[in-house]
Amino acid sequence: MNLQGKVFQGKSWGYLGAIVFLLALWQYAAWSLQTPLLPTPQAAIAATIRLLEADLGKHFWVSTYRVVLSTLTAFLIGLPLGIIMGYEDRIDRFLAPLVYITYPIPKIVFLPLILLFLGLGDGSKIFLITFIVFFQILVTTRDAVRKVQSETISSLRSLGGNRFQVYRYVLLPASLPDVFTSLRLSMGTAIAVLFFAESFATTEGLGYFIMDSWSRAAPDEMFAGIIMMALLGVGLFIVVDFFDNIFCRWQHLNGYKEGK
Amino acid sequence: MIEVSHCDFIYNQGKSQVKVYDDFNLTIEQGESIVLIGPSGCGKSTLLYLLSGLQKPTAGKIQILGDSVKGTRQKTAFILQEYGLFPWLTVEQNVSLGLRVRHTVKRSYKPLVEEMIQKMGLGEVKHNFPSQLSGGQRQRVALARALTLQPDLLLMDEPLSALDALTRERLQGLLLEIWQEQKLTTVLVTHSIEEAVFLGSRILVLLDGRPTKVVGEITNPLVGKSGYRQTEEFFQKTSYVRSLLERGGLDESAR
Ligand SMILES: Nc1ncnc2c1ncn2[C@@H]1O[C@H](COP(=O)(O)OP(=O)(O)OP(=O)(O)O)[C@@H](O)[C@H]1O
Ligand SMILES: [Mg+2]
Numbered sequence: 001m002n003l004q005g006k007v008f009q010g011k012s013w014g015y016l017g018a019i020v021f022l023l024a025l026w027q028y029a030a031w032s033l034q035t036p037l038l039p040t041p042q043a044a045i046a047a048t049i050r051l052l053e054a055d056l057g058k059h060f061w062v063s064t065y066r067v068v069l070s071t072l073t074a075f076l077i078g079l080p081l082g083i084i085m086g087y088e089d090r091i092d093r094f095l096a097p098l099v100y101i102t103y104p105i106p107k108i109v110f111l112p113l114i115l116l117f118l119g120l121g122d123g124s125k126i127f128l129i130t131f132i133v134f135f136q137i138l139v140t141t142r143d144a145v146r147k148v149q150s151e152t153i154s155s156l157r158s159l160g161g162n163r164f165q166v167y168r169y170v171l172l173p174a175s176l177p178d179v180f181t182s183l184r185l186s187m188g189t190a191i192a193v194l195f196f197a198e199s200f201a202t203t204e205g206l207g208y209f210i211m212d213s214w215s216r217a218a219p220d221e222m223f224a225g226i227i228m229m230a231l232l233g234v235g236l237f238i239v240v241d242f243f244d245n246i247f248c249r250w251q252h253l254n255g256y257k258e259g260k
Numbered sequence: 261m262i263e264v265s266h267c268d269f270i271y272n273q274g275k276s277q278v279k280v281y282d283d284f285n286l287t288i289e290q291g292e293s294i295v296l297i298g299p300s301g302c303g304k305s306t307l308l309y310l311l312s313g314l315q316k317p318t319a320g321k322i323q324i325l326g327d328s329v330k331g332t333r334q335k336t337a338f339i340l341q342e343y344g345l346f347p348w349l350t351v352e353q354n355v356s357l358g359l360r361v362r363h364t365v366k367r368s369y370k371p372l373v374e375e376m377i378q379k380m381g382l383g384e385v386k387h388n389f390p391s392q393l394s395g396g397q398r399q400r401v402a403l404a405r406a407l408t409l410q411p412d413l414l415l416m417d418e419p420l421s422a423l424d425a426l427t428r429e430r431l432q433g434l435l436l437e438i439w440q441e442q443k444l445t446t447v448l449v450t451h452s453i454e455e456a457v458f459l460g461s462r463i464l465v466l467l468d469g470r471p472t473k474v475v476g477e478i479t480n481p482l483v484g485k486s487g488y489r490q491t492e493e494f495f496q497k498t499s500y501v502r503s504l505l506e507r508g509g510l511d512e513s514a515r
Binding site: 151154158159165169173248253 | 309312314332334336337338340341342344345346347348349357358361362389391392405409
């Protein structure tokens with residue numbers, strides 16, 4: 001088997017171990033607590049399978065669509081802007097105060113305004129997640145670019161590289177590892193915000209599904225929703241890791257060596 | 261070939277200013293191999309930055325083959341201190357980057373890159389990343405990348421420091437070969453007196469101070485002669501360079 005295959009196999013065992021561990025913990029808690037609020041894993045999994053045949057799948061895809069689209073938008077705006085702010089001092093001097101003032105404000109307080117202008121549909125939810133995740137990506141990227149040594153830039157310049165090529169061949173690849181880290185962190189934030197945004201004024205999405213099951217006092221269905229949310233998170237992490245391994249291969253060389 | 265006339269250079273360090281060069285003059289002929297040696301912080305790297313066009317003199321003029329240096333120049337290759345390789349590119353990508361940046365068509369640079377990789381003995385590691393190479397291999401990558409640009413002027417900032425003694429001697433031999441074979445003009449910075457005398461057709465001993473001064477200029481006509489390292493003349497030149505450096509140190513403490 002080739003190296004990547006072996007690494008992949010190693011990772012799969014890791015996931016399997018984690019799942020078994022969590023299920024055992026859950027089972028133990030359900031047995032010892034003996035409360036209808038915490039169903040056993042079997043009941044929850046049975047409910048998941050049953051509900052997937054109904055409309056749980058639809059809720060899952062709606063949530064996936066919202067998180068992916070908003071994170072992608074935040075990434076596509078935050079990455080270039082962060083790189084530019086990190087390199088062009090003049091732009092940074094102008095934009096940094098703006099970012100510092102708006103970053104700490106909990107964006108959720110704008111929700112009434114967002115709902116007013118974007119309505120109750122997908123737009124407002126996607127905007128809210130994008131808005132929050134954008135700042136994380138922007139600030140991380142800018143700081144990553146600032147860490148780039150001036151010698152590295154001089155080295156490209158000495159080869160005849162122009163300003164655009166400094167971005168393309170130095171600043172972008174140098175900041176990518178940190179950008180992937182911020183993407184992973186953003187995934188957690190994005191899903192938390194998603195849950196919040198879906199928990200009212202909508203009838204679609206995992207957030208709605210979980211809250212609705214709760215109000216109907218159907219804990220096994222609620223846990224089916226939680227399982228799907230966990231799957232959504234894991235799926236997104238795997239996707240980010242996948243791209244990280246492709247675009248930042250130079251960062252993962254030790255990992256490959258250990259895999260031998 | 262190179263004419264540095266009446267150059268001043270000042271670094272701004274916060275509010276204070278560091279005058280590294282004041283009315284500095286230097287002429288380098290085509291095909292010379294200049295070695296700059298001097299204590300740390302005396303301005304050797306700064307001089308290379310000026311010659312490469314990455315830094316502009318605060319006053320004065322630098323001309324190469326009659327043209328004023330304004331920004332980087334097509335036929336100047338510069339190997340920065342600590343190699344200046346890009347950790348995210350493989351050996352092959354690093355070597356071809358200069359040509360890519362210059363919009364050379366891939367079809368036409370591929371063979372040149374391959375030839376350089378073979379010549380520098382990097383065939384086995386061409387898909388490795390810099391972090392997977394030894395110091396000597398990294399240095400050869402930097403050299404290969406510089407040479408693919410087919411330069412007429414090669415600037416090197418302490419290219420062989422941080423190598424073990426034998427690797428270092430082998431690469432010194434390689435540098436000498438390249439210089440003789442390609443009729444390049446080279447300017448090399450080193451802290452090693454032996455290396456200076458082995459590689460330099462002319463050695464400039466710099467002394468720090470604000471501004472930097474040239475305290476000695478040694479012509480070294482026998483450079484490149486086989487077995488030079490073992491000769492009496494070699495020994496005399498190294499002692500002389502050493503005495504200049506030491507005398508500089510004395511002057512320093514007397515001030
Ligand atoms: N970017 C910079 N900003 C401000 N001052 C600088 C800068 N680079 C160098 N200097 C100062 O200029 C002087 C000359 O530095 P330079 O790097 O040319 O020395 P060097 O001879 O190459 O030293 P070394 O042998 O340690 O590499 C030093 O005193 C240094 O402090
Ligand atoms: Mg230096």
